[in-house]
Amino acid sequence: xxxxxxQKKEALQKNIEKLKTGREDTAERAAxxxxxxxxxxxxxxxxxxxxxxRECDPDVVEEMRQTNQVAKEAANRWTDNIFSIKSWxxxxxxxEESRIDKGFGIPEDLDYID
Numbered sequence: 001x002x003x004x005x006x007q008k009k010e011a012l013q014k015n016i017e018k019l020k021t022g023r024e025d026t027a028e029r030a031a032x033x034x035x036x037x038x039x040x041x042x043x044x045x046x047x048x049x050x051x052x053x054r055e056c057d058p059d060v061v062e063e064m065r066q067t068n069q070v071a072k073e074a075a076n077r078w079t080d081n082i083f084s085i086k087s088w089x090x091x092x093x094x095x096e097e098s099r100i101d102k103g104f105g106i107p108e109d110l111d112y113i114d
Contacts, residue, residue, distance in 0.1 A: 076112050 023029070054060055086100050101108060 072113050079110065079112050082106060082110065 086097060086106070089095055089100050090097060095103075098108075100106070101110075
């Protein structure tokens with residue numbers, strides 16, 4: 001096991017030396033790394049600025065419209081369900097509509113969303 005580990009260590013050391021080739025610390029490399037860091041920072045700034053204007057993106061606006069349409073349809077479906085149950089309760093038990101509304105906390109001005 002020790003010999004095996006020693007061989008792995010030597011192989012890794014050789015690999016490290018091989019990878020260091022071309023990565024010597026030169027003035028040109030330092031300048032390129034500095035430029036790379038500056039460009040990455042600029043990219044992040046531009047990304048942040050784009051995110052500020054995201055709500056004006058036509059794709060986002062269209063997605064919001066579709067989401068609103070789905071929510072509106074769901075709200076109208078639940079409103080229809082409430083009216084159906086109120087109608088059933090009035091027929092089945094003879095309750096007044098105001099009594100049903102009060103008992104279940106249904107607002108008097110409940111109506112479909114246009």
